[in-house]
Amino acid sequence: MRLTTLYSKLFKQKNVGVLLVVLTVCSIIFVLLFANVLNASVKAASSPPSPAQGRVFTSSTKVPLLQFPEGITNWHGKIYVGAYNVVTPTNSRIFVYNEKGKLLCQLGGHSGQELISSGQLLGLTINRETGDLFAAANGTGNILRIHNPGCEHATVSIYATYPGTGGGPEDMAFNKQGVLYASDSNRGFVYAIPRGGGTAKLVIGPPSSGAPIDDKGLLQAPIAGLTPNGVVFSLDYRTFYVANTYADSVVAFSVNSKGQITGNAHIFAQHLNPDLEEYPTGFDALVQPNTQIGPSASTPLNGPDGLALDSKGRVWVASNLGDNVTVLDCNGNVVKTYGTSKVTAHGLLNQPASLTFVGDSVYTTNLGIFTGLAGKPKLPFTVVKFDVGVTGAGGNGNY
Numbered sequence: 001m002r003l004t005t006l007y008s009k010l011f012k013q014k015n016v017g018v019l020l021v022v023l024t025v026c027s028i029i030f031v032l033l034f035a036n037v038l039n040a041s042v043k044a045a046s047s048p049p050s051p052a053q054g055r056v057f058t059s060s061t062k063v064p065l066l067q068f069p070e071g072i073t074n075w076h077g078k079i080y081v082g083a084y085n086v087v088t089p090t091n092s093r094i095f096v097y098n099e100k101g102k103l104l105c106q107l108g109g110h111s112g113q114e115l116i117s118s119g120q121l122l123g124l125t126i127n128r129e130t131g132d133l134f135a136a137a138n139g140t141g142n143i144l145r146i147h148n149p150g151c152e153h154a155t156v157s158i159y160a161t162y163p164g165t166g167g168g169p170e171d172m173a174f175n176k177q178g179v180l181y182a183s184d185s186n187r188g189f190v191y192a193i194p195r196g197g198g199t200a201k202l203v204i205g206p207p208s209s210g211a212p213i214d215d216k217g218l219l220q221a222p223i224a225g226l227t228p229n230g231v232v233f234s235l236d237y238r239t240f241y242v243a244n245t246y247a248d249s250v251v252a253f254s255v256n257s258k259g260q261i262t263g264n265a266h267i268f269a270q271h272l273n274p275d276l277e278e279y280p281t282g283f284d285a286l287v288q289p290n291t292q293i294g295p296s297a298s299t300p301l302n303g304p305d306g307l308a309l310d311s312k313g314r315v316w317v318a319s320n321l322g323d324n325v326t327v328l329d330c331n332g333n334v335v336k337t338y339g340t341s342k343v344t345a346h347g348l349l350n351q352p353a354s355l356t357f358v359g360d361s362v363y364t365t366n367l368g369i370f371t372g373l374a375g376k377p378k379l380p381f382t383v384v385k386f387d388v389g390v391t392g393a394g395g396n397g398n399y
Helices: 003-012 016-046 369-374
Strands: 055-059 069-074 077-085 093-097 103-107 124-126 133-137 143-147 155-161 171-176 180-184 189-193 202-203 231-233 239-244 249-255 261-270 304-309 315-319 324-328 335-336 354-357 362-368 382-387
Touching: 055 093, 069 103, 069 133, 069 362, 069 382, 124 171, 133 171, 143 171, 155 180, 155 189, 171 231, 180 231, 202 261, 231 304, 239 304, 249 304, 261 324, 304 362, 315 362, 324 354
Parallel strands: 069 124, 069 354, 304 354
Antiparallel strands: 055 382, 069 077, 077 093, 093 103, 124 133, 133 143, 143 155, 171 180, 180 189, 189 202, 231 239, 239 249, 249 261, 304 315, 315 324, 324 335, 354 362, 362 382
16 A cells, blocks of 8 residues: 555545554655665765775885886785886885885995995896896886796896997897897897897887888887887787877787797777877877877777787787777777776776786886876875786786
8 A cells, every 4th residue: 555545545534643643654764764874975085995996016105216116027925016207316225115015125335235226226137037027117227037036046147238329228028939039129129139149139119220120110100209108919929019108009910930020010909089188298299289198098999008818818918108008809899997097087998008917916016207207196106906817828928
């Protein structure tokens, strides 16, 4: 029976006492229901973000020297984060964390580790055969090898030096044969470094460079320092992927059974967007005539930086200028994005730079160079973790 019908019947029968009881009970029920709804709303608003939305793994508020974090990789329970400290290069460090986010130690700034703190650092990777950590010392033009990269007994040496002047080591990946391929974003080249280190051999570049593999202009840009950027191999090691931050693209090259890049440069994925989340302090040339500053920049593959590979063969991209992590399938199609902009959407990402997998979670550094150089908005430098339900190729995804 509807309540209105019950009220009418009681009123007509002049059962005032019963009517008051019914009204009182209904009022109590209404108050309780409203309180439950309000409590649920408050709880939802105050609860932490779900794992899929991400959470901060570490921050410069806890580790002050964590300035402009760029490279990241992990191995055997330790997560390594490198600093691209352009403001104070001698304060560049490699931070060693456990999987719970506890800082175990810092590499650099100690006797025998001067090579690490001699200039800003970019990409990091691990040689899975030896467990050695490799760092792209962008400020000095060297590829560094850190043997026993824990908190004790770490030894640092130069694995290779880029030829000529002005070279800028950016990112690295080992092929199946143990040859280290490394990008140079200052000059627009990719080098191959033999097993054990030594002379860096030019492999990919524009025709004018004399490189044996022509990049067909796909890795070039009018601004130095943006391409070629992140690198990674496919699951079968027969494709080599390279990020071009300026062109919003990931470029692919064919690889033969001997692990040698053979050419066939082509665009694997591209989503052009000239917009930026914030003004690019220090990189004014990024502003094009049609560039808008704001949330319109938040698109997949806007400014691809670091790359990683999951166990399904999908390419994960740190979309540096779009403040998201973009997932590409084996055909280069966007299948998912993670994260939102700290600057324009109150999210967790501020120029994500590099990626690594720990179990079925992906970790990304937030370079934050535009806001860091501008000094506003005043944001901490962070590393963020997303639970993504898939593991990385080879364990850490830095294939």
